[in-house]
Amino acid sequence: MNKKGFVYFLTNRNNKVLYIGVTSNLKKRIYEHKNKLIEGFTNKYNCEKLVYYEKYNDINEAIEREKQLKNWHRDWKNNLVEKENSEWKDLSEEFL
Numbered sequence: 001m002n003k004k005g006f007v008y009f010l011t012n013r014n015n016k017v018l019y020i021g022v023t024s025n026l027k028k029r030i031y032e033h034k035n036k037l038i039e040g041f042t043n044k045y046n047c048e049k050l051v052y053y054e055k056y057n058d059i060n061e062a063i064e065r066e067k068q069l070k071n072w073h074r075d076w077k078n079n080l081v082e083k084e085n086s087e088w089k090d091l092s093e094e095f096l
Helices: 026-034 059-070 074-084
Strands: 005-011 018-023 049-056
Touching: 005 026, 005 059, 005 074, 018 026, 018 059, 018 074, 026 049, 049 059, 049 074
Parallel strands: none
Antiparallel strands: 005 018, 005 049
16 A cells, blocks of 8 residues: 655745655644754744645655656746645644
């Protein structure tokens, strides 16, 4: 049985920084980001607002999508977010 996967975008309060990640447990990972339990980029730049995510039935598909998205121009990523979440609201409020 394949493990499900998620690709997600986090940003900071003023939407200046965009982080793309992948996980098999979105709720847990967002909790970790919001509570500064993960060292690195998101902690350094205060990226804790979930503005976009995609769900996959196979974690490997999510990993491939993450790699693809990381190669996109920032404008393309912004357009993807704005198509689904035009106000850049924190989507994690729906499930945390």
